[in-house]
Amino acid sequence: MNIVWHHESVTKAERRQRNHHHSCVLWFTGLSGSGKSTLANAVAKELFQRGIQNYVLDGDNIRHGLNSDLGFSPEDRTENIRRIGEVAKLFVDSGQIVLTAFISPFRQDRELVRQKLEQDEFIEIYVRCPLEQCEKRDPKGLYKKARNGEIREFTGIDSPYEEPLSPELIVETDRYSIEECTEQIISYLQKQNFIKGV
Ligand SMILES: Nc1ncnc2c1ncn2[C@@H]1O[C@H](COP(=O)(O)OS(=O)(=O)O)[C@@H](OP(=O)(O)O)[C@H]1O
Numbered sequence: 263m264n265i266v267w268h269h270e271s272v273t274k275a276e277r278r279q280r281n282h283h284h285s286c287v288l289w290f291t292g293l294s295g296s297g298k299s300t301l302a303n304a305v306a307k308e309l310f311q312r313g314i315q316n317y318v319l320d321g322d323n324i325r326h327g328l329n330s331d332l333g334f335s336p337e338d339r340t341e342n343i344r345r346i347g348e349v350a351k352l353f354v355d356s357g358q359i360v361l362t363a364f365i366s367p368f369r370q371d372r373e374l375v376r377q378k379l380e381q382d383e384f385i386e387i388y389v390r391c392p393l394e395q396c397e398k399r400d401p402k403g404l405y406k407k408a409r410n411g412e413i414r415e416f417t418g419i420d421s422p423y424e425e426p427l428s429p430e431l432i433v434e435t436d437r438y439s440i441e442e443c444t445e446q447i448i449s450y451l452q453k454q455n456f457i458k459g460v
């Protein structure tokens with residue numbers, strides 16, 4: 263109430279035109295240890311080298327700051343994703359490609375973010391990797407703690423992960439290398455004419 267939307271002086275279309283590329287969200291979703299952060303950062307580096315405006319949102323810059331009040335209950339995860347969706351939308355409006363690396367385990371939460379954006383602005387990337395492989399990697403030792411009962415409500419152990427039903431992309435990190443998965447994502451962006459080829 264009593265809040266009036268202030269229209270921007272520079273539009274999203276003008277920003278895209280200046281940048282010579284599309285702006286959108288690359289929404290990485292998958293189990294802990296599946297490779298979301300690794301791939302988001304590898305793609306970001308590749309985009310940066312091509313002069314494409316981009317930024318990675320992941321646990322380190324969100325759960326330590328903006329969302330430091332949230333834990334891992336279903337309600338908190340939903341609120342986590344809702345806020346990240348809002349922030350991601352601002353990045354899209356600013357003309358950038360924003361890469362988000364969150365488990366985002368609930369289908370409905372991801373769908374709500376999709377609905378906030380325009381049709382070609384939400385690219386859901388399912389970082390698929392079997393639980394056994396993620397657990398074998400266990401880059402932060404968290405699966406071990408979850409199995410020991412030191413962490414409760416851990417995704418894949420005692421908290422659910424709902425696979426995307428029709429993601430724009432599936433990258434299989436147990437079958438393909440980091441470089442191959444990165445290339446798959448860059449090729450997709452080129453095919454969609456979101457970025458230019460080199
Ligand atoms: N209970 C529980 N379940 C899952 N993950 C846990 C948990 N506790 C801590 N962590 C660490 O937090 C990272 C997941 O945070 P996210 O913000 O991506 O989670 S969510 O989208 O809100 O579900 C996740 O990071 P990634 O391994 O990068 O996915 C874990 O390192």
Ligand SMILES: Nc1ncnc2c1ncn2[C@@H]1O[C@H](COP(=O)(O)OP(=O)(O)O)[C@@H](O)[C@H]1O
Pocket residue numbers: 292293294295296297298299300301363399401434435436438439440441443
């Ligand atoms: N094809 C691949 N893509 C991404 N990560 C991979 C791949 N193959 C092996 N890995 C390894 O898997 C781990 C994934 O960890 P991380 O990126 O932190 O996952 P997440 O962000 O999903 O928790 C890293 O140690 C990474 O080197």
